[in-house]
Amino acid sequence: MIEKIRLAHGSGGEMMASLVAEVFYASLGGNIKDANDSAILDLPSGKVAFTTDSFVIDPLFFPGGDIGKLAFCGTINDLAAAGAQPIAVSASFIIEEGTDINDLKHIAASMGTVSHRTGIPVVAGDTKVVDRGNADKVFITTSGIGVIPEGVDYHPRNIQEGDKIITSGTIGDHGYCITAMREGISIQSSVISDCQPLHELVASLTPLASEVRTARDATRGGVGMVLNEWAQQSGKGIIIFEDMLPIKEEVEGGCALLGLEPIYLANEGKMLFAVAPHKASEALILLKAHPTGENTAVIGEVVGGRPQVVMETRWGTRRLVPTPSGEILPRIC
Numbered sequence: 001m002i003e004k005i006r007l008a009h010g011s012g013g014e015m016m017a018s019l020v021a022e023v024f025y026a027s028l029g030g031n032i033k034d035a036n037d038s039a040i041l042d043l044p045s046g047k048v049a050f051t052t053d054s055f056v057i058d059p060l061f062f063p064g065g066d067i068g069k070l071a072f073c074g075t076i077n078d079l080a081a082a083g084a085q086p087i088a089v090s091a092s093f094i095i096e097e098g099t100d101i102n103d104l105k106h107i108a109a110s111m112g113t114v115s116h117r118t119g120i121p122v123v124a125g126d127t128k129v130v131d132r133g134n135a136d137k138v139f140i141t142t143s144g145i146g147v148i149p150e151g152v153d154y155h156p157r158n159i160q161e162g163d164k165i166i167t168s169g170t171i172g173d174h175g176y177c178i179t180a181m182r183e184g185i186s187i188q189s190s191v192i193s194d195c196q197p198l199h200e201l202v203a204s205l206t207p208l209a210s211e212v213r214t215a216r217d218a219t220r221g222g223v224g225m226v227l228n229e230w231a232q233q234s235g236k237g238i239i240i241f242e243d244m245l246p247i248k249e250e251v252e253g254g255c256a257l258l259g260l261e262p263i264y265l266a267n268e269g270k271m272l273f274a275v276a277p278h279k280a281s282e283a284l285i286l287l288k289a290h291p292t293g294e295n296t297a298v299i300g301e302v303v304g305g306r307p308q309v310v311m312e313t314r315w316g317t318r319r320l321v322p323t324p325s326g327e328i329l330p331r332i333c
Contacts (some may be wrong), residue, residue: 213273
């Protein structure tokens with residue numbers, strides 16, 4: 001019989017101690033004898049970046065990852081978007097009574113695999129169990145801390161007219177993957193979530209730091225949402241070119257079938273950059289040299305005029321790319 005989570009697993013007693021030791025310490029490392037109410041970190045000198053995020057994705061497991069990998073990578077990528085070198089992550093689990101403990105072990109092991117591979121430890125955490133029906137299996141909240149190297153200032157206020165807009169790869173993969181699962185699309189597909197850590201990719205641009213205006217991982221709301229935020233924050237217009245957008249054929253076709261636009265679909269392993277025009281070619285070379293940036297492409301540029309995003313279509317016409325309204329895809333991350 002598959003062992004299930006019981007309320008007693010969150011009571012603070014023997015069952016909770018066993019769960020924490022056998023699931024979280026076993027997967028994420030550390031020694032329970034060293035446990036304390038806070039992690040003590042030795043941080044290098046420099047500006048410190050701190051971020052936090054919650055993950056409620058449905059389903060928990062999907063092609064290319066699961067909620068554990070997603071939570072870890074999402075926090076690392078938020079730090080990376082600020083130009084920070086990630087130092088440590090914390091993870092808090094809210095678990096519904098009745099959840100399979102084997103599923104929880106799988107999720108923790110997935111998070112631990114990425115942690116060990118990147119060398120970024122999970123140094124603190126918490127576990128809570130709620131009554132059946134008061135959550136949906138597992139929710140995770142992660143926080144991360146990192147140090148920003150001297151000379152790095154990736155903020156949208158730095159965007160200037162003429163800057164090139166660059167994406168580190170194909171867009172919409174994660175959003176389409178999750179949507180296809182939910183909609184029960186039965187056709188064979190090679191599209192998997194792009195969930196992956198991007199801190200090394202972003203660090204590859206450190207030699208150009210003074211010419212990298214800003215960066216952002218295009219998660220909920222996708223590329224369209226990020227570019228609209230940049231336009232509003234910088235007070236400048238942005239134009240993108242439809243025939244330059246790197247979109248997998250399956251994603252484009254599936255979106256046409258479902259009535260979705262790839263530009264608004266979530267990505268969990270792609271970074272957007274605004275780079276000074278005279279350094280765009282060099283940035284492309286550096287990004288393409290990294291395994292996570294082989295499909296890097298320039299997709300547009302910053303222009304004058306109103307702070308809005310415009311797309312030049314394949315037919316040479318132009319249309320607005322507005323900020324998405326309402327809920328595009330709930331529980332996508």
